[in-house]
Amino acid sequence: MKKDLFGAHLSIAGGLETVFKRAAVVGAHAVQIFTKSNKSYFAKPLVAGEITAFTEAWNQSGVAVVVTHAAYLINLAASDAAVEKKSIASLRAEVERCVQLCIPYLVLHPGAHTGGGIEVGVEKIAQNLSAVLSEVPGDTMILLETAAGQGTAVGSTFEELRAIYDACDTEIKHRVGICFDTCHVFAVGYDLSSIEAYRSVMEKFDAIVGRKLLKVVHLNDSQTVCGSRKDRHANLGKGHIPQSVLHAIAHEMSERGIAVVLETPSVDGISEYAEEITFLRS
Secondary structure (H helix, E strand, O other), rough: OOOOHHHHHHHOOHHHHHHHHHHHHHHHEEEEEOOOOOOOOOOOOOOOHHHHHHHHHHHHOOEEEEEEEOOOOOOOOOOOOHHHHHHHHHHHHHHHHHHHOOOOEEEEOEEOOOOOOOHHHHHHHHHHHHHHHHOHHHHHHEEEOOOOOOOOOOOOHHHHHHHHHHOOHHHHHEEEEEEEEEEHHHHHHOOOOOOOHHHHHHHHHHHHOOHHHEEEEEEEEEEEEEEOOOOOOEEOOOOOOHHHHHHHHHHHHHHHOEEEOOOOOOOOHHHHHHHHHHHHHO
């Protein structure tokens, strides 16, 4: 029987390798982690022992896919030159860590233009992505996460995501993909209120971005209504996206080999995820 790719964002408290014990508890076949503090640009380099422990624990686990989420501070579209420079260096270090750990996907918030405008933001993101990936060889892909449309964020529409991809250097495009966050696209105004509406949204995504670029889905309900442009995750069935739609999305994506990762609210980082993964398998 083919293994599904349902999972969650889990803690690495106690060491990177500890995530696989938590994955076993919640029943995850896919996990997302931070390989360092998500509130800092940089971290101490990984040592051989950390890499070995992580690799061995992964090999002995039931986890098929590991995804990393980049630090929230990174902003490749920043109008402030100092912030942009620091963001580039931080992303380079994040990619290097993923390559060392053989993690295939690094999810990145595309960035916010902070007043420079969407077109300038798109060009900056593409230019900086191209520079980082050309400097760090390996197979790790950077996945641009669909933004929720807050403030000056770039990448909230399918057109903007495609524009970033198209502006990237040809040599590194095979290492650029998309992470589709259900809460975020709903917040922007893409209707997920029914199976039919979801199918229509994916038709648009396929036509504008292309399904081959989609590698990871963040499966989150939304505390706010469609078009609110607010990033407020809710537990499955506790928000404005029907549980039946989220269930259908999870199964369709997993069957296509796309990892489905929960980023829903959790008191202890375990209980709610275990319940929601059980629901997805029902």
